[in-house]
Amino acid sequence: MIEIIQISRGGSGGVTGAKILAEAAMYEGLDAQAIPKYGSERRGAAVEAYVRFNNAPIRIHSPVYDPNHAMILDISLLDRIDISRVDQDGVIVINSKEVPEELKGTGRKVAYVDATGISQELGLVLSGFTLVNMTMLGAFVKGTELISFENLEKAIRNYWGEKRAPKNVEAAKRAYEETKVVRA
Amino acid sequence: MVVKQETKSMTGNDAASYAALFAKPEVIAAYPITPQTTIVENLSRFVDEGKLEAEFIIVESEHSALAACMGAAWSGVRTFTATSSQGLLYMSENVFWTGYGRLPIIMPVVNRCLAPGWNIWPDFQDSMAFRDAGWIQMYTKNNQEVFDTTLQAFKISESKDIALPSMPCLDGFVISHTTGQVDLPDPEDAFEFIGPYDDPIIELDVENPWAYGSMTGPDQYSKNRRDLMVAMERAKKKIVDVHKEFEERFGRSYGNGLVEPYGDDEADLTLVTLGTIGDEAHEAIDRLKVEGHSVNALRVRTFRPFPVEDIVEFAKKNHKLVVIDRAASFGHEGPLRIEVEAVLKRHNVDTSVSGKIMGLGGEDVPYSAIIDLAKKELKE
Numbered sequence: 106m107i108e109i110i111q112i113s114r115g116g117s118g119g120v121t122g123a124k125i126l127a128e129a130a131m132y133e134g135l136d137a138q139a140i141p142k143y144g145s146e147r148r149g150a151a152v153e154a155y156v157r158f159n160n161a162p163i164r165i166h167s168p169v170y171d172p173n174h175a176m177i178l179d180i181s182l183l184d185r186i187d188i189s190r191v192d193q194d195g196v197i198v199i200n201s202k203e204v205p206e207e208l209k210g211t212g213r214k215v216a217y218v219d220a221t222g223i224s225q226e227l228g229l230v231l232s233g234f235t236l237v238n239m240t241m242l243g244a245f246v247k248g249t250e251l252i253s254f255e256n257l258e259k260a261i262r263n264y265w266g267e268k269r270a271p272k273n274v275e276a277a278k279r280a281y282e283e284t285k286v287v288r289a
Numbered sequence: 290m291v292v293k294q295e296t297k298s299m300t301g302n303d304a305a306s307y308a309a310l311f312a313k314p315e316v317i318a319a320y321p322i323t324p325q326t327t328i329v330e331n332l333s334r335f336v337d338e339g340k341l342e343a344e345f346i347i348v349e350s351e352h353s354a355l356a357a358c359m360g361a362a363w364s365g366v367r368t369f370t371a372t373s374s375q376g377l378l379y380m381s382e383n384v385f386w387t388g389y390g391r392l393p394i395i396m397p398v399v400n401r402c403l404a405p406g407w408n409i410w411p412d413f414q415d416s417m418a419f420r421d422a423g424w425i426q427m428y429t430k431n432n433q434e435v436f437d438t439t440l441q442a443f444k445i446s447e448s449k450d451i452a453l454p455s456m457p458c459l460d461g462f463v464i465s466h467t468t469g470q471v472d473l474p475d476p477e478d479a480f481e482f483i484g485p486y487d488d489p490i491i492e493l494d495v496e497n498p499w500a501y502g503s504m505t506g507p508d509q510y511s512k513n514r515r516d517l518m519v520a521m522e523r524a525k526k527k528i529v530d531v532h533k534e535f536e537e538r539f540g541r542s543y544g545n546g547l548v549e550p551y552g553d554d555e556a557d558l559t560l561v562t563l564g565t566i567g568d569e570a571h572e573a574i575d576r577l578k579v580e581g582h583s584v585n586a587l588r589v590r591t592f593r594p595f596p597v598e599d600i601v602e603f604a605k606k607n608h609k610l611v612v613i614d615r616a617a618s619f620g621h622e623g624p625l626r627i628e629v630e631a632v633l634k635r636h637n638v639d640t641s642v643s644g645k646i647m648g649l650g651g652e653d654v655p656y657s658a659i660i661d662l663a664k665k666e667l668k669e
Contacts, residue, residue: 123468124298124468127298127468127469128298128468131296131298131470136469136470137298137468137469137470138467138468138469139467139468140463140466140467140468141462141466141467143324143409143410143462143466144409144410163469164431164568164569164571164572165568165569165572165655165656166460166463166464166467166565166568166569167569167653167654167655167656168653170655260298
């Protein structure tokens with residue numbers, strides 16, 4: 106079982122991203138689950154979502170407490186994740202131009218990309234919020250190597266439909282290409 | 290032969306709305322309430338896109354939603370709605386009217402606790418409050434079971450020898466808003482399974498006028514209620530039969546449709562559950578087994594009618610039951626525990642019963658909490 110915790114700000118598309126990630130895992134032949142944590146899902150507020158992949162049916166319905174991997178869609182939320190609970194061999198996927206100071210010297214595997222920059226260049230902005238969800242999925246796929254880019258693309262296309270898919274696929278693809286994976 | 294199906298990624302609410310879409314109800318009336326809303330949002334979109342030819346009635350409250358469905362059911366058409374929590378409470382007068390009036394309306398209840406405090410997360414207090422309203426109640430453990438149960442509900446409720454409304458229950462958010470995998474049959478295969486509702490239980494006919502809801506004296510009234518009791522008893526066999534037919538066609542089953550046992554036939558401890566806690570308990574049992582503990586489970590899938598015989602049978606083979614309730618009868622115990630204890634006493638089964646109320650207002654019930662409970666019970 107692979108467990109992922111994702112943190113984002115309401116309005117940036119995190120909940121949708123988690124859903125699409127679960128679908129991509131399904132195309133990979135895995136049983137997958139995406140759980141949005143509802144309650145404080147106001148625009149700008151911190152929103153958590155949890156994703157599980159497994160090669161057998163998932164019978165767990167609880168939130169993820171001890172994730173294998175963490176996805177941080179907004180760098181200002183880094184301190185909202187207890188990194189010590191993330192698996193030592195797991196990847197911390199973060200929307201950042203560089204390895205954040207807080208992670209330097211920790212020896213953690215970090216996958217980072219300027220998702221905000223990519224999304225803004227592609228015009229993925231809605232009501233003042235930069236939509237970094239698809240961009241960060243590209244980074245996640247690159248950083249963790251759990252799902253092929255092809256299956257991610259399939260899930261993105263299926264969700265967004267013909268008209269809106271191209272920009273979203275482009276965002277994921279650019280992040281996939283530009284993400285750097287390092288030991289911090 | 291099992292029909293072709295396609296695995297899709299969707300939420301529990303999506304699964305409920307697909308079952309409704311495939312059943313082709315002619316009338317849907319609904320009022321939005323979290324966490325039910327996306328079920329009827331989906332259906333409204335299906336109607337708008339022309340995928341579903343149904344009269345979608347927009348109403349001003351849940352009370353009116355069910356009232357509109359009652360009128361439609363009396364006119365002899367397949368009828369669907371859905372609700373949650375305060376919405377279910379607000380329609381309560383009509384919930385009883387529907388059950389006692391034997392109208393085969395299908396209404397998923399996306400379980401959410403009751404205010405105060407204001408809280409949108411799951412427990413079973415809402416549907417448990419309608420235990421005695423004359424509705425079939427089935428509690429589901431995951432997205433797939435939501436689809437399967439909602440589809441089965443049409444076939445059970447619309448049978449002339451049953452004529453009872455159905456309330457498939459699904460944990461709010463934990464199922465309703467969680468994405469998972471659902472094997473969907475072709476719409477035609479799903480529709481063929483339940484068939485058209487072309488020989489209705491009741492049908493308004495201007496050529497042959499009847500009065501509904503008129504003054505009913507004690508003799509006729511008590512006969513009606515006794516008929517309802519007998520219909521509920523018949524529904525047990527119907528649920529089993531429909532579930533078996535479903536398994537033959539779609540290849541999935543949940544115990545016998547009334548209860549779903551898990552693990553060895555006999556164990557030192559038996560967990561009795563409802564809803565997703567039942568699924569989580571399966572995970573707990575496998576982990577306990579690795580540590581050398583002998584624990585099995587009985588998930589009560591159908592709460593009304595209550596599967597007395599199945600519970601008695603299972604309890605007889607076992608030594609100690611611990612019933613996990615996700616609701617409380619204040620001044621007494623959890624409702625499932627009360628009923629399990631009563632049934633065992635009546636049938637002279639001396640298996641001991643204890644219980645724990647967990648998961649109120651969305652309190653998380655992880656398998657680790659179930660493991661802790663089981664270990665404590667095993668020691669006592």
